[in-house]
Amino acid sequence: MKRSKTKLTCGHCKKDFEVNYNKRHQKTCSRTCASKLRGGWNNHDTVDWSKVNKEAYANGNNFVAGGTTPWLKYKDIKVQGSYELRMCELLDEQKENNEILDWKYSITRIKYEHDGRNRTYLIDFTVTNLDGTLKCIEVKGREVELDYIKWQAARDQGIELEIWRHDDLFIK
Numbered sequence: 573m574k575r576s577k578t579k580l581t582c583g584h585c586k587k588d589f590e591v592n593y594n595k596r597h598q599k600t601c602s603r604t605c606a607s608k609l610r611g612g613w614n615n616h617d618t619v620d621w622s623k624v625n626k627e628a629y630a631n632g633n634n635f636v637a638g639g640t641t642p643w644l645k646y647k648d649i650k651v652q653g654s655y656e657l658r659m660c661e662l663l664d665e666q667k668e669n670n671e672i673l674d675w676k677y678s679i680t681r682i683k684y685e686h687d688g689r690n691r692t693y694l695i696d697f698t699v700t701n702l703d704g705t706l707k708c709i710e711v712k713g714r715e716v717e718l719d720y721i722k723w724q725a726a727r728d729q730g731i732e733l734e735i736w737r738h739d740d741l742f743i744k
Contacts, residue, residue, distance in 0.1 A: 584609040641713075649677050655711045656696060658741045663697065673700040680708050684725030686718065693722040695733070707732040711741070 575593035582589060584605035591598050600606040641653035646660040656677075663675040675697055682693040697709040708731055712719065726733045 651677060653713070655713050655736075655738070655741055659697060659709065659711045659736060662741065663699065670702070673702050673704070675699045680731070682722065682726045682729060682731065684722060686721055693725065695726065695731075705732075707734060709734045709736055711736050713738065 577590040578593055578596040579588060579590055580596070580598060580601075581587070582601040582605050583599040585601065587601055589601040600609055643650045643652055644654070644657050645651075646657055649660075651657050651660060660677070663672065666672045667674060677697060678694050680695040680698045682695065684691055684693060695708040696711050699707050699709060701707060708726065710719075710723065710733060712735055723733055723735065
């Protein structure tokens with residue numbers, strides 16, 4: 573016996589919607605509304621992200637809120653995505669060719685303010701040049717407006733920052 577659809581009202585947006593009978597206990601009309609009903613990113617201020625990040629770093633993990641790029645292993649470190657993996661290979665090659673002294677992954681943090689809130693930006697790579705000076709490298713596939721704000725904050729704090737994109741990494 574086929575059952576008819578069940579009419580419900582979304583617990584978040586209050587719009588009426590229909591579902592199959594087997595989903596009659598559903599509380600919202602969509603995943604977006606379900607996330608918002610649970611608090612979703614609207615409650616991210618209640619989470620002590622600083623504590624979460626510090627614990628993750630202490631355990632050898634880098635925690636990135638959001639994002640879908642997979643974590644990959646390069647030697648003894650975890651990097652986020654194929655662009656960062658490629659950057660590791662290039663930096664090791666530069667080190668072997670005595671073009672740089674050394675490099676580290678995700679050790680430089682920049683404090684900056686955006687929308688009236690204090691934030692922290694973790695730069696992808698820190699390179700020690702042959703003369704002992706430092707430069708930072710950010711590897712980017714997709715850029716958003718906040719990236720430009722973070723990059724400017726780093727530069728305003730006197731950090732030499734290079735942005736490496738697809739062509740810099742994969743086309744020589």
